[in-house]
Amino acid sequence: MIKLEQLTKRFGKTEALKGLSLEIQEGTVFGFVGPNGAGKSTTLSILATLLAPTSGKAFIGGFEVTENPREVRRLIGYMPDFFGVYDNLKVEEYLDFYGANYDIPVRERKEIIPKLLELVNLIHKREAYVDSLSRGMKQRLGLARCLVHNPQVLILDEPASGLDPRARVELREILKELRNMDKTILISSHILPELAEMCDQIGIIEGGELVTVGTMEEINLKINEQKIITIRLLNGWEEVIQMLSSHPLVTSVRRVDDRIEAGFSGSDAEQVQLLAELMKRGYPVVAFSEAQGNLEEIFMKITKGVGS
Numbered sequence: 001m002i003k004l005e006q007l008t009k010r011f012g013k014t015e016a017l018k019g020l021s022l023e024i025q026e027g028t029v030f031g032f033v034g035p036n037g038a039g040k041s042t043t044l045s046i047l048a049t050l051l052a053p054t055s056g057k058a059f060i061g062g063f064e065v066t067e068n069p070r071e072v073r074r075l076i077g078y079m080p081d082f083f084g085v086y087d088n089l090k091v092e093e094y095l096d097f098y099g100a101n102y103d104i105p106v107r108e109r110k111e112i113i114p115k116l117l118e119l120v121n122l123i124h125k126r127e128a129y130v131d132s133l134s135r136g137m138k139q140r141l142g143l144a145r146c147l148v149h150n151p152q153v154l155i156l157d158e159p160a161s162g163l164d165p166r167a168r169v170e171l172r173e174i175l176k177e178l179r180n181m182d183k184t185i186l187i188s189s190h191i192l193p194e195l196a197e198m199c200d201q202i203g204i205i206e207g208g209e210l211v212t213v214g215t216m217e218e219i220n221l222k223i224n225e226q227k228i229i230t231i232r233l234l235n236g237w238e239e240v241i242q243m244l245s246s247h248p249l250v251t252s253v254r255r256v257d258d259r260i261e262a263g264f265s266g267s268d269a270e271q272v273q274l275l276a277e278l279m280k281r282g283y284p285v286v287a288f289s290e291a292q293g294n295l296e297e298i299f300m301k302i303t304k305g306v307g308s
């Protein structure tokens with residue numbers, strides 16, 4: 001349903017996307033995760049036909065986004081990460097305005113809009129001014145807006161950002177309903193756990209490149225496979241960093257303040273061996289431990305390690 005082929009995008013000297021390739025099957029809820037500046041919004045804007053790639057191709061439903069933008073726009077509903085201000089527009093009028101933009105006849109709009117407001121739990125706010133809505137309500141209205149023309153594909157840029165836990169649960173429930181309606185949904189976030197429960201598949205992007213793609217189970221496995229070992233020394237930092245860099249089970253090494261953080265893909269026994277090796281060589285190890293962290297922190301460390 002969605003296909004990216006070697007997509008690149010340059011903004012002057014900044015390479016926002018460096019040859020991104022990805023395929024998303026119909027009916028999938030796909031989570032696009034990465035730290036700030038990873039290239040998520042750039043990718044979604046290209047798919048939404050708002051930005052042209054520097055090279056490469058992007059297809060939705062078989063239509064290439066730069067060659068057939070009109071067909072693509074009919075297929076997609078796009079929710080940007082930023083909401084404008086809508087003085088003096090009521091919730092219902094707001095949706096009616098967007099429906100008119102898609103040339104939906106008045107009679108149909110009168111039928112569709114209450115249904116959409118039911119779907120996003122805003123029917124009780126139909127007469128309220130858009131500006132008076134809470135952030136969570138505005139996000140849900142944004143969702144309703146991109147559903148006005150009944151698109152098959154939804155592209156949602158950071159829809160959960162700035163929402164409190166309850167508003168997030170509500171959003172998740174709506175996405176479940178949309179999934180049951182067989183929509184293909186591409187949703188971005190910089191927080192992995194935020195997407196973990198609602199997505200069938202996750203793609204992690206960093207520095208304009210795809211780091212990994214898989215089901216949440218597969219991603220969890222990868223994360224668990226890789227431990228982060230923290231080492232503190234009295235001295236000899238450079239030598240230890242060099243030794244670790246050439247160690248076959250060490251996947252990344254960096255110095256952070258008064259410690260070294262090393263990505264390690266070995267077993268517990270191999271971890272013991274690594275420590276033994278450091279001791280044997282006489283390095284003054286003050287501390288050697290596995291970094292504790294929640295899913296999010298570990299994810300951030302891994303993406304930093306892989307991207308740099």
Ligand SMILES: Nc1ncnc2c1ncn2[C@@H]1O[C@H](COP(=O)(O)OP(=O)(O)OP(=O)(O)O)[C@@H](O)[C@H]1O
Nearest residue numbers: 011014016034035036037038039040041042043190
């Ligand atoms: N219009 C622009 N002009 C110049 N540089 C840009 C522009 N848009 C994006 N960039 C740069 O491209 C890179 C990717 O940005 P992008 O907004 O796609 O990242 P992101 O993953 O969506 O991050 P965030 O979560 O912060 O929105 C960044 O380095 C950003 O500064």
